[in-house]
Amino acid sequence: MKGIKIFSPATVANLACGFDVIGLALDFPKDEIFLYKSNNPGIRINKIYGSPLPHDPRKNVAFVALQSLLKKYKQKQRFDETKIGFEIELIKNIHPGSGIGSSAASAAGIVYGANILLGNPFNTIQLIRFAMEGERIASGTAHADNVAPAIMGGVTLVRSYQPLDITRLHTPNELWISIIHPQIEVKTSDAREILKQKILMTDAIKQWGNVGALIAGLYQENYELISRSLEDVIVEPIRAMLIPAFYELKIKCKEIGALGGGISGSGPSVFMLSKGNQTAKKVTEIMNRVYSPLKVDYKTYTSPINQKGIKWIQLS
Amino acid sequence: MKGIKIFSPATVANLACGFDVIGLALDFPKDEIFLYKSNNPGIRINKIYGSPLPHDPRKNVAFVALQSLLKKYKQKQRFDETKIGFEIELIKNIHPGSGIGSSAASAAGIVYGANILLGNPFNTIQLIRFAMEGERIASGTAHADNVAPAIMGGVTLVRSYQPLDITRLHTPNELWISIIHPQIEVKTSDAREILKQKILMTDAIKQWGNVGALIAGLYQENYELISRSLEDVIVEPIRAMLIPAFYELKIKCKEIGALGGGISGSGPSVFMLSKGNQTAKKVTEIMNRVYSPLKVDYKTYTSPINQKGIKWIQLS
Numbered sequence: 151m152k153g154i155k156i157f158s159p160a161t162v163a164n165l166a167c168g169f170d171v172i173g174l175a176l177d178f179p180k181d182e183i184f185l186y187k188s189n190n191p192g193i194r195i196n197k198i199y200g201s202p203l204p205h206d207p208r209k210n211v212a213f214v215a216l217q218s219l220l221k222k223y224k225q226k227q228r229f230d231e232t233k234i235g236f237e238i239e240l241i242k243n244i245h246p247g248s249g250i251g252s253s254a255a256s257a258a259g260i261v262y263g264a265n266i267l268l269g270n271p272f273n274t275i276q277l278i279r280f281a282m283e284g285e286r287i288a289s290g291t292a293h294a295d296n297v298a299p300a301i302m303g304g305v306t307l308v309r310s311y312q313p314l315d316i317t318r319l320h321t322p323n324e325l326w327i328s329i330i331h332p333q334i335e336v337k338t339s340d341a342r343e344i345l346k347q348k349i350l351m352t353d354a355i356k357q358w359g360n361v362g363a364l365i366a367g368l369y370q371e372n373y374e375l376i377s378r379s380l381e382d383v384i385v386e387p388i389r390a391m392l393i394p395a396f397y398e399l400k401i402k403c404k405e406i407g408a409l410g411g412g413i414s415g416s417g418p419s420v421f422m423l424s425k426g427n428q429t430a431k432k433v434t435e436i437m438n439r440v441y442s443p444l445k446v447d448y449k450t451y452t453s454p455i456n457q458k459g460i461k462w463i464q465l466s
Numbered sequence: 467m468k469g470i471k472i473f474s475p476a477t478v479a480n481l482a483c484g485f486d487v488i489g490l491a492l493d494f495p496k497d498e499i500f501l502y503k504s505n506n507p508g509i510r511i512n513k514i515y516g517s518p519l520p521h522d523p524r525k526n527v528a529f530v531a532l533q534s535l536l537k538k539y540k541q542k543q544r545f546d547e548t549k550i551g552f553e554i555e556l557i558k559n560i561h562p563g564s565g566i567g568s569s570a571a572s573a574a575g576i577v578y579g580a581n582i583l584l585g586n587p588f589n590t591i592q593l594i595r596f597a598m599e600g601e602r603i604a605s606g607t608a609h610a611d612n613v614a615p616a617i618m619g620g621v622t623l624v625r626s627y628q629p630l631d632i633t634r635l636h637t638p639n640e641l642w643i644s645i646i647h648p649q650i651e652v653k654t655s656d657a658r659e660i661l662k663q664k665i666l667m668t669d670a671i672k673q674w675g676n677v678g679a680l681i682a683g684l685y686q687e688n689y690e691l692i693s694r695s696l697e698d699v700i701v702e703p704i705r706a707m708l709i710p711a712f713y714e715l716k717i718k719c720k721e722i723g724a725l726g727g728g729i730s731g732s733g734p735s736v737f738m739l740s741k742g743n744q745t746a747k748k749v750t751e752i753m754n755r756v757y758s759p760l761k762v763d764y765k766t767y768t769s770p771i772n773q774k775g776i777k778w779i780q781l782s
Binding site: 167168169170171172307308309310315317319320345346347348349350351354355356357358359360361362363364365366367369370375378379384 | 483484485487623624626635663664665671672673676680683686695700
């Protein structure tokens with residue numbers, strides 16, 4: 151096998167109360183990556199469609215992630231590096247800066263695909279580590295809460311970074327998501343800076359009560375409990391101001407039947423979870439209605455939760 | 467039915483990372499309560515064995531909890547209060563001040579029993595509320611993290627107090643607990659006072675990552691994940707100084723195979739969870755060995771997790 155096409159999903163990190171620890175994968179939108187192994191040494195990104203991403207490889211997350219994988223592969227296999235190379239074409243359907251894991255999709259997709267073409271020398275946690283190196287280029291920190299759900303699918307929990315400890319959580323099949331991406335710029339670094347370094351103990355206790363209940367709700371498939379737990383008393387009250395009409399959006403989506411939601415990653419996208427396709431579609435419709443009078447371009451998506459993570463097909 | 471005997475279990479609150487939210491019930495030790503309904507109006511605590519508890523009813527948690535139930539029952543049933551009364555005998559096997567839910571066992575047991583004798587007019591969450599009124603007398607705050615597992619059994623999560631929202635979590639059958647109760651006094655109010663009102667955001671994130679992983683570990687019956695998650699980076703580092711030889715105890719118990727543990731409630735008892743009876747017994751043995759050279763009286767217990775909560779038998 152020399153070539154594969156990889157479908158790498160959008161992801162939502164900072165799932166309400168699960169700030170910095172809980173993320174999930176979407177079925178749609180997803181990036182498409184054409185990846186070929188060749189005898190021509192080096193990594194070449196030949197084309198990037200749909201986004202003005204840097205062709206300079208050192209600034210490209212896919213390049214950096216794949217390079218990190220190859221570095222380990224060399225140590226492991228002592229392969230003849232003069233005889234192995236990769237050709238890449240990226241179709242970016244996930245808009246960079248949208249807050250739904252655009253860089254993670256590139257980084258996770260490329261290492262996942264390269265692992266297949268090399269005969270699966272690496273396990274899931276190793277692939278997540280390589281992809282995190284791509285995230286470091288994109289946002290300054292090697293976080294895992296987008297790449298983990300992209301690779302593992304479903305809802306994931308990053309318990310710790312030292313050592314890296316990630317768990318795939320039970321994810322009910324009826325869980326759907328609605329996303330609105332207001333096309334404004336929110337820099338991850340700015341979104342980080344406005345957060346407080348110290349928080350009230352009483353708020354922290356509420357937050358971990360909600361994290362616990364959200365995870366119990368997922369395992370019990372108890373949608374009412376999931377709904378009550380989708381509450382962030384620490385980060386959302388500060389970051390909400392970065393998103394136009396955030397509270398109106400949230401209130402109206404819940405009125406129509408959304409379980410709850412919040413800011414996706416560090417924004418500007420906002421997500422809402424629902425039980426079932428029908429409610430999720432109504433929620434997305436409400437998102438459109440709230441945003442259509444505003445002078446802000448936006449896109450909306452409705453998707454089931456992606457249970458499998460990255461998918462791929464053989465090309466040659 | 468006029469009389470029942472109630473077995474009300476010891477409980478561990480503040481389960482490591484789950485400070486203020488996660489608790490569990492033990493099979494042993496347990497209080498025994500003889501409760502009789504009579505035509506003689508009023509609540510009479512006739513005997514208390516095993517502890518110098520106040521005979522003054524307004525200072526007795528069982529009295530206050532039962533009174534709170536009866537107040538609601540009056541509003542609900544408009545019963546003839548001149549014709550209903552309760553006679554109580556308490557056998558306190560759970561030492562007051564031990565930190566394993568002594569007051570909760572009295573409060574929860576009495577309302578659970580009275581509900582049966584009255585024909586089950588109240589649901590679980592209502593019983594927890596009445597028992598919490600007893601807890602308010604005992605510790606100054608109407609907390610639920612002991613009475614909830616006493617009544618519901620297993621491991622429980624208090625997501626919120628306003629409104630009261632409590633979930634019974636999946637509890638693996640092989641989970642056992644070892645307890646050491648050093649017979650020193652640690653006042654709950656003192657243990658509260660030394661805590662900080664503000665904590666680092668980075669610590670809080672670690673804590674809710676652990677809470678999430680602990681609950682995922684319980685549902686997955688993944689003992690390694692449970693073990694890695696039994697970590698409290700916020701409260702234990704401050705309160706450990708209240709417990710003689712705390713760190714030695716913890717290190718040696720983990721060396722012998724304990725999954726992990728921490729301070730039970732606000733101390734002085736220390737708990738350790740293990741997979742299976744055999745390991746739990748070894749852990750308790752190590753607890754004895756660490757404490758036997760110290761000039762502190764102590765008691766140890768080994769128990770499975772109590773899956774059912776309060777149990778009872780009919781007397782007449």
